[in-house]
Amino acid sequence: MSEERFWNTDEYASTAKFAVPEGAMTMRQAGRIFRLDPVPPMVESINDYIVSAIRENDPIYFTYFLHHYEPRLNKRVYRFLLTEGIDRYDPLRFMDYKLSVVLALLECLQNYDPDKGADFLTYAHHFIGNTLLDCRRYEETGSFKSLDEYKAARGSAWLYNNSGKTTKEVITQYAAEQNCTEETAAEYLTLARQNRSRVPFYSTMQDEDGEETGEDVTRDDSWNYAEILWNGIRADAVQAAFHKLNYQEQDFLEMRNAICMRCGRVDSWAERASFEKMATDYEYSTTSGAEKFYKKTVEKLTRLLVDAGVLGLVELKLTEKNKKIALTAYEYKAIHRYSNEDDEWGKIQFDFPSESAEIVNLADGDFCKTKVFAKAAIRHILKIPFGELPKKLTMVLEL
Known part of the structure; x- marks a missing residue:
């Protein structure tokens, strides 16, 4: 479902899975709680509302600001939930994240100085990102003492998952990059690996305005089975499509992408099976034969996910x-x-x-x-x- 359709219709509520009980908040309502009627007086920039709120000491201008900022706020929270693999059709969870950001904006408002030249949202950018991560931290299965520790664990997990290096090499590299001891780097990686079978630490993205939802990691549009499973697309849909494949097709996907679809374990990318090994295990005459079968399997899974609307x-x-x-x-x-x-x-x-x-x-x-x-x-x-x-x-x- 596109974001525009998501915010402007309630069609998802007509499905059995996302049915909204009578009297409960809908996602449409959650996305429009700061909209005012009548519309606030027009200004050149929404930053003018913030300046007026500070100089006139009148909170009404902050409500005017929220009226115009809400679509962007919705998008940022939605994309964060999407990237984290969280159910983004839950109005109450969405509201928790959204209101936490608004509270962070109110705190920023107390220290914002418009005379220094920066727009309010530029000044608040870092605090918004930290607020979203802090909300996520409290939902994790692990125990993190602070937001800094949580961010460090995410960073080490991303490096481990994407570098293709051994655990020792990742610890050494992370310690050098973050200017910490290898013992500290090892602790962060241990924390991350304790949760890795349940938590999609490994990849985040930026929204269309360049606002971070976590670490700034570039993502392309190419197919990556493990990434699609854990970083955005609904895992239940992938599971359903996966079980429509035959045994060999399932095995090829798991071997090549270093992932177990049954327990959710994701191994190091460096440990994934080569086409040569896959050809040997399944008695193909050439490596290219195994590669062709793998590509056909990927295409088949892709078509199943297309048919599922994912x-x-x-x-x-x-x-x-x-x-x-x-x-x-x-x-x-x-x-x-x-x-x-x-x-x-x-x-x-x-x-x-x-x-x-x-x-x-x-x-x-x-x-x-x-x-x-x-x-x-x-x-x-x-x-x-x-x-x-x-x-x-x-x-x-x-x-």
Whole structure:
């Protein structure tokens, strides 16, 4: 479900899983608790409300600020919950996080000096991130003495999961980067590994405004089975799709991605099985045979998740390429559970010198308001050097 549809409809409440008991708060209500009627007087920047609140010592201006800031606040809390793998359709939990951020903003308001030149949200940026992490800390299964210890554990866990190094090498590297002893680094990693089978420590992202939801870790749109399971997409949907595969397909996914779908254990990426080992175990004549079977299995799981409404696919094919002025065009197709084989392709034109793109025609099945599939394609293509643009490409995105 796109974010715009999420905040402007209650269609999720019509499903059995997300049914809202009569009289209970809905996500729509939770997303609009600071909206005022009538609308507050217009100003050039919402920072002007904060300045007026301080200089006139009148809290009414802070309510005006919240009225306009609430959509961005919703997005930031929603994305944090999404990235952490938490149920983001729980209105009460969402409200807990959201109100904690508002309390942090009120505390920041007491010390904010508008004469120093920084906008209030720039000043409060760090405090908002810490507040969200602190809320998450209290929900963890482990015991963390402080927010600093929790952040350190997350950092060491991310390094362990993504570096492909041994435990000793990770401890040495983390100690050098953080200027702490190896004993301290080992303690942080131990704390993280105690929770790693239940808690998605390993990857966070930035929202569209560049505001951090945790550590600043770049994520691309490529398929990574372990990352998709633990960092965003609903684990129950992945489990259901996984169990529709046959035994060999399941084994290939677990071996190659160093993950156990039964207990949730995630091993070091360096310990994942090579295609050579997989070929030997299943008596393939060549390594490429095992690799082809693995790729077909990934495609099959992807299609199952598309049918479940969890993933979407974007198919791209290059139609024009002008090397002299670095202009190119791609046709794209939006594939999701409601799309049809005969849906028409859309078209996107790219201007690499200006790093911009124009949606010439919207594909059938793409969302008219949010243009989710086209925007995902634009972000991905503009990251590729002009000389390396592929003729065909299939992308995976979470809906």
